[in-house]
Amino acid sequence: MTGGLTIDRIDVSYGPRSALRGVSLEVAEREIVALIGSNGAGKTTTLRAIMGLTPPDRGTIRFEGTDITRLAPPAVVKLGITLSPEGRRVFPQMSVEENLQLGAYLKTDTVEIAHTMKRVYAYFPRLLERRGQMAGSLSGGEQQMLAIGRALMAKPRLLLLDEPSLGLAPIRVQEIGQIIREINAEEGISIVLVEQNANMALRLCQRAYVIESGAIALSGTGAELAASEHVRRAYLGG
Amino acid sequence: MDILALLPQAGLNGLVIGAMYALMAIGFSLVFGTMRIVNFAHGEFYMIGSFVAFFTYAQWEVPFALTILIAIAVVGVAGAAIEWVVVRPLRTDELSSMIATLGVSVVLQNGALMFFGASPRPMPDVVSGLVHLGPAIFSASRIFVIVAATVVIGAFWLFMQKSRTGRAMRAVAQDQEAALLQGVDVERIFPFAFAIGVVLAAVAGVLMAPVFSVSPFVGATPMLKAFIVVILGGLGSIPGAVLGGLLIGMIESFGATFLGGVTADMLQLGVVIAILLVRPAGLMGRKEA
Ligand SMILES: Nc1ncnc2c1ncn2[C@@H]1O[C@H](COP(=O)(O)OP(=O)(O)O)[C@@H](O)[C@H]1O
Ligand SMILES: [Mg+2]
Numbered sequence: 393m394t395g396g397l398t399i400d401r402i403d404v405s406y407g408p409r410s411a412l413r414g415v416s417l418e419v420a421e422r423e424i425v426a427l428i429g430s431n432g433a434g435k436t437t438t439l440r441a442i443m444g445l446t447p448p449d450r451g452t453i454r455f456e457g458t459d460i461t462r463l464a465p466p467a468v469v470k471l472g473i474t475l476s477p478e479g480r481r482v483f484p485q486m487s488v489e490e491n492l493q494l495g496a497y498l499k500t501d502t503v504e505i506a507h508t509m510k511r512v513y514a515y516f517p518r519l520l521e522r523r524g525q526m527a528g529s530l531s532g533g534e535q536q537m538l539a540i541g542r543a544l545m546a547k548p549r550l551l552l553l554d555e556p557s558l559g560l561a562p563i564r565v566q567e568i569g570q571i572i573r574e575i576n577a578e579e580g581i582s583i584v585l586v587e588q589n590a591n592m593a594l595r596l597c598q599r600a601y602v603i604e605s606g607a608i609a610l611s612g613t614g615a616e617l618a619a620s621e622h623v624r625r626a627y628l629g630g
Numbered sequence: 631m632d633i634l635a636l637l638p639q640a641g642l643n644g645l646v647i648g649a650m651y652a653l654m655a656i657g658f659s660l661v662f663g664t665m666r667i668v669n670f671a672h673g674e675f676y677m678i679g680s681f682v683a684f685f686t687y688a689q690w691e692v693p694f695a696l697t698i699l700i701a702i703a704v705v706g707v708a709g710a711a712i713e714w715v716v717v718r719p720l721r722t723d724e725l726s727s728m729i730a731t732l733g734v735s736v737v738l739q740n741g742a743l744m745f746f747g748a749s750p751r752p753m754p755d756v757v758s759g760l761v762h763l764g765p766a767i768f769s770a771s772r773i774f775v776i777v778a779a780t781v782v783i784g785a786f787w788l789f790m791q792k793s794r795t796g797r798a799m800r801a802v803a804q805d806q807e808a809a810l811l812q813g814v815d816v817e818r819i820f821p822f823a824f825a826i827g828v829v830l831a832a833v834a835g836v837l838m839a840p841v842f843s844v845s846p847f848v849g850a851t852p853m854l855k856a857f858i859v860v861i862l863g864g865l866g867s868i869p870g871a872v873l874g875g876l877l878i879g880m881i882e883s884f885g886a887t888f889l890g891g892v893t894a895d896m897l898q899l900g901v902v903i904a905i906l907l908v909r910p911a912g913l914m915g916r917k918e919a
Contacts, residue, residue, distance in 0.1 A: 443811060445807065445810070445811075464810075464815075465810045465811055465813070466810065466813040466814065466815050469811070469812070469813040470813060474811070475811055477807075477808065477811060481805055481807070481808040481811075482808075483800070483801050483804045483805060483808065483809075484804060485800070485804055485916070486797075486800065486801070486804070490797060493797065494797060494798070494801050494809070494812045494814075495812055497794070497798065497812045497813045497814055498812075498813035542812070546812070546813065
């Protein structure tokens, strides 16, 4: 596979503590891939490894044919991968618009930046209404929109979303899910969707992986996994 | 002389000292905010600024505007180099990096002592003459200090608010990892932030050189006061540093005029403690996450 992302048997640890063991995962161009698992399973660590925040001890990560295993985050962003991190991590003492501008930090073409910002505001009209407001004063749902919008500003070809539904009311979860689908379809961006909310993730994705204690336990199409006995018992509450 | 005639002079002196404290505090705060490093050598860059002013302006008689530019260049390059060589290798450990800046302070102070000697050198004013404002008469050189400091603080404010690099520095101060994820090369921001921080101290030193005299030890008091101002104004807040600097400067000036220096110092600390009791995060500070 030349396009997309290929993770090949990576091990990741935090100091002496092992977090991922032999994780392999593929994302094809324009695909939505879900990564589900319970708290502490290693979802965030997988995304951190891709971004270069927590590089693997072993194994390789390739994106569009380039080895990105040891690249620092700015270089990964430059190649076309961005992350909307767990807990949103918006810059609280900056306005919504400044947060978006930071998302385009590596872009120099101001016309292009303005155009991208317009598209982000079209996906999230709430952000347009609040563009001058400090990000720290936004509601949780609005901060989530801002984190996703900021990640779109670099015009990525692969977007990593870490628990975008966390802490949101059910109706907001629906909304965000719908927007994720639109972004994937209209921008042609591949998406890795990390979720504890397996319900939403399995409905949105084409393929999914289940991660348990730092290793991939299952994989398949969203429909296959949703039908699997194990997944239903462990992640869908049925 | 009656009290009414002293008031405007005390106010003007308060503004001069306050502007200097604000400059010092902003630079100190920038370094702490972005790098989480307490720069104990901050006052030494003020001292270097004073010496640059003394040699270039008083000795070699270059124009004062050029003196400021030379100080900015010299201290900016020195600051970036010190960050690179001394602070960077120790940055992962807060205590080591603080001890490192303490070491830099000792080296710079003793270096100045060795080369320039301990005796204070007086420096002539940059502008002379008097300015009449209504019934009050002010020395033009004091007004010049206030105007110059205001221009520098304003330029710095604009840089932080409007420029791409300024925005990146604020992002690093608020969430270093999130900044990295936007593509900000944090390792490149650090020497830059350190350099700008100490350049602000150097500018304070240049502007104040004619007001106080120049010696290897002139940095100590501004450093101490900057520390107090930063805590008073709120860590990392530029408006807080300006407000805190002016408040401390005014108390110092009015206190010294009407109560004497020792009482003024006590009054100053009393006010700081009272304000921190009411607002623990400082005048404009936000709670640390
Ligand atoms: N900064 C860290 N330091 C040490 N251990 C960590 C750190 N972050 C995560 N871990 C550990 O790594 C494992 C995987 O965590 P994580 O990837 O955050 O899981 P998830 O995102 O699936 O909830 C957990 O056992 C967690 O305790
Ligand atoms: Mg997580």
